[in-house]
Amino acid sequence: MSPSPEGGRPERNRLLASLPRSEYDVLAPHIESLHVAVRHSLSVRGEPIDYVHFPRGAVMSIVVDMEGGEMVEGATIGHEGIVGLAVYLGDGIGTETAFCQVPGMTARVRTADFRAAVDRSPALQCILRRYALALMGQMTRTAGCNRAHPLEERCARWLLMTRDRVGEDEFSLTHEFLATMLGVRRATVTVAAGMLQQAGLIDYRRGHMRILDRERLEAAACEDYRLTNAIYDQLLPSADGIG
16 A cells, blocks of 8 residues: 555655555655746756655656757656655765756655665665666667657657656646757747647647647657656556556
8 A cells, every 4th residue: 555645645656655654654754745836946967956856746857958058858757756866876966957847746855864764764775776777768768769769759759758747638838848858949849749739649729738649649659658668667666646
């Protein structure tokens, strides 16, 4: 049975939900439930990470800053993961920038409290190691996808991954933000999204995205959507709320 963080509701974060009750209870007193807004920064490259975040509906992006000022997404993180893995794997200094792409709830824990809980929780140590492998797998597939696949397929993949992490078919999104995440010009991504809309797969109006036909959108996406999901399913326990 999954731990229940608030009011008897099941824990939405896949990592937290996988913990035995006794080990979840070690971390629970230090969890602060927080609503995060679009573009809210969770970590900055080269700066200390004050909190780790376990998304409970919000969707985060790890982005790579290029010397020319461009930015491209390296990984999408939702309620299957954690933001701030450097606190567990390293010295707690951000290696890349991470911020919120879709607003929603997150469970945040101060760095010192998180480290103390990890020291006392073998199960949390195990799940963090397995999640690190899954995240590496996602980032590897994203790098290959960005190099090898047409923009329309990449766009469909990104929309599906975001939908799965939000847990709903509708979410806030602008063409400008989507272009940034895919590393292309806004006009270019507008054309790709327009093709998906004309095909009846999505509906986009004034910063609001709605997926109309998920099955056909999956067919339009590249294989990296399916293969990335397979990586997480192989390495992480299943939990309610994961798409």
